[in-house]
Amino acid sequence: xxxxxxxxxxxxxxxxxxxxxxxxxxxxxxxxxxxxxxxxxxxxxxxxxxxxxxxxxxxxxxxxxxxxxxxxxxxxxxxxxxxxxxxxxxxxxxxxxxxxxxxxxxxxxxxxxxxxxxxxxxxxxxxxxxxxxxxxxxxxxxxxxxxxxxxxxxxxxxxxxxxxxxxxxxxxxxxxxxxxxxxxxxxxxxxxxxxxxxxxxxxxxxxxxx
Numbered sequence: 273x274x275x276x277x278x279x280x281x282x283x284x285x286x287x288x289x290x291x292x293x294x295x296x297x298x299x300x301x302x303x304x305x306x307x308x309x310x311x312x313x314x315x316x317x318x319x320x321x322x323x324x325x326x327x328x329x330x331x332x333x334x335x336x337x338x339x340x341x342x343x344x345x346x347x348x349x350x351x352x353x354x355x356x357x358x359x360x361x362x363x364x365x366x367x368x369x370x371x372x373x374x375x376x377x378x379x380x381x382x383x384x385x386x387x388x389x390x391x392x393x394x395x396x397x398x399x400x401x402x403x404x405x406x407x408x409x410x411x412x413x414x415x416x417x418x419x420x421x422x423x424x425x426x427x428x429x430x431x432x433x434x435x436x437x438x439x440x441x442x443x444x445x446x447x448x449x450x451x452x453x454x455x456x457x458x459x460x461x462x463x464x465x466x467x468x469x470x471x472x473x474x475x476x477x478x479x480x481x482x
Contacts, residue, residue: 332448341442345386346397349379351405364417371468425474
């Protein structure tokens with residue numbers, strides 16, 4: 273015998289039905305959201321992008337200045353290595369050719385160091401020189417002989433002077449022991465390179481003031 277329901281019972285059943293529908297809809301939305309997270313790949317940082325703010329690491333706090341130092345050293349190598357190689361073909365001075373070769377080889381060593389340090393600290397490094405450095409390379413590419421020698425020495429010496437200031441400032445302010453040690457290693461390279469460039473005899477008072 274079929275059971276008959278009153279009006280109150282029918283209303284209760286409709287409310288239960290709506291509740292079940294809402295639960296089903298909520299569950300479906302949750303599943304959809306989970307699928308979006310799983311199927312959507314994580315955003316890959318743009319080349320040269322750094323993660324903002326201060327990060328706590330096992331070696332101490334990592335700041336924006338620390339990240340900027342790693343990027344600056346990386347970019348220095350990305351233009352000075354090809355410049356050093358180019359000097360061996362275009363320079364007229366045997367000493368400039370020799371200096372170019374030594375700077376190229378030492379920057380290759382420093383590049384390995386900066387990439388390893390950045391990997392430990394989770395810092396994304398640039399993969400190409402900045403606009404000024406590209407312009408300097410283009411300028412050098414249009415010169416030969418003694419003109420090339422002079423431009424090579426002055427451009428690289430000025431660039432080393434700029435990065436020296438960045439390294440020294442970060443070394444004095446950083447709270448990260450990895451960055452501190454890297455700064456000290458980098459300063460040795462920069463000092464060596466400036467001494468090598470000056471050993472060519474082309475970093476004269478007249479040339480520097482022109």
